[in-house]
Amino acid sequence: MVAHRESATLAERFIHETCGRQGIDRGKLTIHADRGPAMTSKPVALLLADLGVTKTHSRPHVSNDNPFSEAQFKTLKYRPAFPTRFGSIQDARAHCHVFFPWYNMEHRHRGLGLLTPHDMHYGLAQERVAERATVLAAAYAAHPERFPGGLPQPPACVVDPGAVVRASEKQGGSDASGCKAQDA
Numbered sequence: 001m002v003a004h005r006e007s008a009t010l011a012e013r014f015i016h017e018t019c020g021r022q023g024i025d026r027g028k029l030t031i032h033a034d035r036g037p038a039m040t041s042k043p044v045a046l047l048l049a050d051l052g053v054t055k056t057h058s059r060p061h062v063s064n065d066n067p068f069s070e071a072q073f074k075t076l077k078y079r080p081a082f083p084t085r086f087g088s089i090q091d092a093r094a095h096c097h098v099f100f101p102w103y104n105m106e107h108r109h110r111g112l113g114l115l116t117p118h119d120m121h122y123g124l125a126q127e128r129v130a131e132r133a134t135v136l137a138a139a140y141a142a143h144p145e146r147f148p149g150g151l152p153q154p155p156a157c158v159v160d161p162g163a164v165v166r167a168s169e170k171q172g173g174s175d176a177s178g179c180k181a182q183d184a
Contacts, residue, residue, distance in 0.1 A: 002093045008041035015044065019051050026052025032069075033057055071111070075103060113157035129154050 001014050019029065031048065033039035035057050048055050076082060076099060086092040108114040112125075119125045132154035140151050 002089060002096050004089060006036055006038045008038045008043045011038040011041070012043050012047050015053070016047060016051070019053070024051075024053075027054075028052075030054040030056060072103065075107070110155075111158050113155045115157070125157075 001010065003010050015031070018024075029051075031039075031053055033055065038044065039055075040057070045055070079099070081095070081099075083091075083095070086095065103117070105116055105118045107116060109116065112120055113129065115125050115128055119128050136152045136154065140147050
């Protein structure tokens with residue numbers, strides 16, 4: 001959502017619509033937000049309580065407390081297509097209309113083992129990792145001399161898979177991320 005300004009009403013509408021569209025059950029979502037007026041407002045707090053959403057806030061005076069949001073914002077800002085300045089709010093909306101589908105469905109994230117957020121969210125990660133393992137095994141079998149370190153493995157996911165809401169969990173499935181959290 002791109003708006004002229006931040007507001008509690010817009011935040012409330014956005015959260016309510018998203019929870020409904022994604023079928024998020026009570027007690028299954030945690031929102032980590034900044035301490036801005038929209039996210040600390042009483043209407044948003046009441047909505048989150050009604051939806052059973054846990055709310056956490058960034059630490060006071062810490063601008064980079066949410067690494068997921070910070071990484072997404074950096075990717076947005078440093079893409080070659082990002083303009084120095086948008087001509088209008090419609091230009092900003094048009095830019096984001098292209099950017100977010102690309103970011104969620106095409107962009108391979110290093111922290112997700114080169115998977116997409118779409119793969120993680122919809123429980124496709126194990127399938128993708130298995131497909132990669134099959135391709136790597138076939139390449140190794142055909143030309144083992146190209147792999148001095150032995151049979152290559154798909155990259156591991158370095159984020160906590162529990163931090164990602166997955167559609168398969170909402171349907172009673174188990175952890176479908178296909179990622180293994182790595183020690184930092």
